[in-house]
Amino acid sequence: MKISVVGTGYVGLVTGTCFAETGNNVTCIDIDANKVNKLSNGQITIYEPGLEKLFERNLKEDRLHFTTNLEEGVKDAEVIFLALPTPPGEDGSADLSYILNVAEHLGKILTSYKVIVDKSTVPVGTAEKVQEVIGRYCNCAFDVVSNPEFLREGVAVDDFMKPDRVVIGTRSERARKVMGELFAPFVRQGNPILFMDEKSAELTKYAANSFLATKISFMNEIAILCEKLGADVDMVRRGVGSDDRIGKRFLFPGIGYGGSCFPKDVQALVKSSEEVAYDFKILNAVMDVNERQKLFLIPKINAWFNNDLKGKHFAMWGLAFKPNTDDIREAPALYMIDALVAAGATVTVFDPEAMTNVERLLGSKVKYAQHQYECLENADALIIATEWSVFRTPDFNKIKGALKQPAIFDGRNLFDVSRMQELGFHYESVGRTAVQ
Numbered sequence: 001m002k003i004s005v006v007g008t009g010y011v012g013l014v015t016g017t018c019f020a021e022t023g024n025n026v027t028c029i030d031i032d033a034n035k036v037n038k039l040s041n042g043q044i045t046i047y048e049p050g051l052e053k054l055f056e057r058n059l060k061e062d063r064l065h066f067t068t069n070l071e072e073g074v075k076d077a078e079v080i081f082l083a084l085p086t087p088p089g090e091d092g093s094a095d096l097s098y099i100l101n102v103a104e105h106l107g108k109i110l111t112s113y114k115v116i117v118d119k120s121t122v123p124v125g126t127a128e129k130v131q132e133v134i135g136r137y138c139n140c141a142f143d144v145v146s147n148p149e150f151l152r153e154g155v156a157v158d159d160f161m162k163p164d165r166v167v168i169g170t171r172s173e174r175a176r177k178v179m180g181e182l183f184a185p186f187v188r189q190g191n192p193i194l195f196m197d198e199k200s201a202e203l204t205k206y207a208a209n210s211f212l213a214t215k216i217s218f219m220n221e222i223a224i225l226c227e228k229l230g231a232d233v234d235m236v237r238r239g240v241g242s243d244d245r246i247g248k249r250f251l252f253p254g255i256g257y258g259g260s261c262f263p264k265d266v267q268a269l270v271k272s273s274e275e276v277a278y279d280f281k282i283l284n285a286v287m288d289v290n291e292r293q294k295l296f297l298i299p300k301i302n303a304w305f306n307n308d309l310k311g312k313h314f315a316m317w318g319l320a321f322k323p324n325t326d327d328i329r330e331a332p333a334l335y336m337i338d339a340l341v342a343a344g345a346t347v348t349v350f351d352p353e354a355m356t357n358v359e360r361l362l363g364s365k366v367k368y369a370q371h372q373y374e375c376l377e378n379a380d381a382l383i384i385a386t387e388w389s390v391f392r393t394p395d396f397n398k399i400k401g402a403l404k405q406p407a408i409f410d411g412r413n414l415f416d417v418s419r420m421q422e423l424g425f426h427y428e429s430v431g432r433t434a435v436q
């Protein structure tokens with residue numbers, strides 16, 4: 001099938017590359033000439049495990065193309081995916097201007113039937129709006145479909161190739177047939193393609209992410225309670241998660257969720273609710289809990305240093321909002337750095353993949369280490385903000401030797417509490433007994 005993907009950001013590039021990998025002929029379109037140039041020349045623009053190999057192969061085999069020209073890029077396509085940004089506006093609602101501008105442009109240039117697919121996370125009713133805008137200018141037949149993505153950064157290729165489900169929102173038989181054919185290779189294992197109306201598909205995406213965010217904030221509150229009552233959140237988590245109705249996944253407490261999806265999507269769903277005069281109480285609480293949770297370790301650090309962080313120096317391991325990505329958007333680490341620096345402390349940071357992004361954002365606000373152990377030099381304590389695998393079994397002797405005092409504040413519960421006691425660390429984590 002001939003496919004176009006408008007927008008070569010994270011979602012667009014994964015979508016385009018994975019469709020090419022299943023034998024489709026894909027043209028990706030972006031207004032950023034520099035990006036298009038790089039991609040055409042085989043230079044991948046995002047970090048995503050496994051993507052580069054597929055990208056290089058499909059580029060070489062001439063199934064993947066890049067252009068800045070929308071008209072040329074969509075000319076022969078049967079399906080056009082819109083993978084454009086929907087950043088939160090001032091009031092938290094999703095800004096649809098990128099999508100609606102492209103819709104208008106498409107309306108002016110389409111000359112034959114196309115299926116136009118909203119891949120971006122967009123508020124309920126967007127497919128209708130896109131349909132209306134295109135229809136204002138276009139004389140030929142077309143259908144607008146909602147097909148939200150459920151890609152997790154770090155495992156996006158796998159998520160695309162073997163999705164738990166594919167959600168397709170359309171009431172058009174013609175579009176349904178095209179989309180069913182296109183996605184058939186991805187659901188051979190038996191996972192469902194769920195056909196529904198456009199609005200239900202749009203809401204499914206927000207509801208899924210908001211539910212997952214709720215699970216996290218809920219467990220973060222249970223962790224706080226564990227500390228206050230003297231229970232162990234690891235035990236409670238296992239006890240709770242063994243109930244099939246609840247499930248073991250996404251119950252890990254920590255220093256809050258971040259990234260480009262959860263914070264934005266929860267906020268946008270609250271906003272959408274407000275627009276129809278509904279106060280979504282649970283989600284407001286989920287957001288409040290998460291804001292507080294990002295700074296969960298700060299009072300513990302303050303208490304350990306007698307409320308005086310002036311002149312103290314901290315090593316921070318992990319800045320990405322989660323492991324296996326270089327993405328630092330809404331990363332809890334950034335909020336902690338702000339709080340530490342505001343209290344007069346200095347911070348040296350290390351992350352296996354996110355250093356370039358952090359340097360671009362923070363400049364001279366922090367110091368940068370090339371290696372996780374170099375990061376510890378002269379530090380009064382180590383703070384762990386992201387659960388990268390390389391941090392899970394460190395050389396504790398080296399840590400002890402490098403720190404001024406053996407103190408670790410772990411926002412991701414990486415280490416066994418009793419082991420840390422044996423090793424003689426002051427060790428604090430989330431929802432478990434502190435080692436003094």
Ligand code: UDX
Nearest residue numbers: 149150151152153250251252254257258259261321322
């Ligand atoms: C998410 C959704 O999972 C995906 O389906 C959607 O399409 C995009 O948003 P992603 O943002 O890549 O994907 O991150 P995810 O792996 O879901 O983690 C989100 C955040 O939750 C991270 O900050 C992570 O640290 C946090 N988290 C996750 C926890 O704090 N505890 C957990 O148990 C799980």
